Amino acid sequence: MRIATRFVSRTAASSMVVAALALAGIQAAGQTASAAPQEASSVVTCTTANTKVTVAEVSRPINHLLLKATNTGTKPCYAYSAPFLRAGADAQAPLPWADETTPQAVLVLEPGQSAYAGITTYSPDGEGGGKEKTLGVIFANKQGNATNTEKTLKLPNGGVFFNSAATVTYWQDNAADALSW
Template sequence: MRLTTRATATAAAIAATLSLTALGTASAAAPAAKPAPVTCTAATTKVTVEEVDRPLNHLLLKARNTGTKTCYAYGAPFLRFDQAQSATPWLGASKPQAVVTLEPGQTAYAAIGTSSPEGSEGYRAHALGVLFANRAMNGSVGDPAAAKLPRGGVYVDSSAFVTYWQTSAADALIW
């Protein structure tokens, strides 16, 4: 009888241990899946422009992710000063090695060269429309964001350019 009682007690202990292990595994919630990143747009970012002291004739464009999902800032922004017929050219040499990825609250930066001694056909711009590039970088996504230019406007000529999106202001302003 003693052997049977011991065997029964051992079997009960093993069953209890297995049950607790199974309960622990079943009750452990799987971590919530992180939402898939999206393309940055004017709807999910706040776009601002600020004057900089150096380099001369430059502005710093900032795009802060105000959304709840990570977003990709592909290529460079499409800029339209006032009612310009075409977008400001991208500075190819400024292309980073990877797409700029913005977690909520993070900011992407692009430098805008507004004019140079080699430029011509200049005018004072008072408005700036900013569009975000699609993944293929051959068009834009979403509606344009209106970025407020410095008071009195900005002189822009044919030499104007914009850099690709960068992860820091310093990286954007080296161009």
């Protein structure tokens, strides 16, 4: 009888050790899983509050502007989708996004890094239009909606002509890609 008890005791002890290790593994996995969201939450959305935005005329291609967004914050930020742009103070709708420029991944801007968007201001195929003096810039959030703050920039040369063919690219990691479409 004593041999059977000893055997059962060892089996029970082994089971308790396995259970304790399994519990420790689950707890460790839980700690790892909770650490990941904390790490991910350290990256914020790029907005006008943490990003400096400038617009410049480019020599090539013609009828284009280059929008540059530089992370001025202390944390990395996501430059989601494309900027919402309002050409002129009276614009009722943002410029459409050029879907063919959709990048493979969301850009993450470390502090000091920049993202770029190319703006086609007009095309002979477009209709109407006029010379606009300002460009309103609003960043997109993760869901593709506009964030709540607009930055108004003065356009070069006292104004730029826009017509119905005007579009903007998605954010790119370099100026050449933003202007190559």
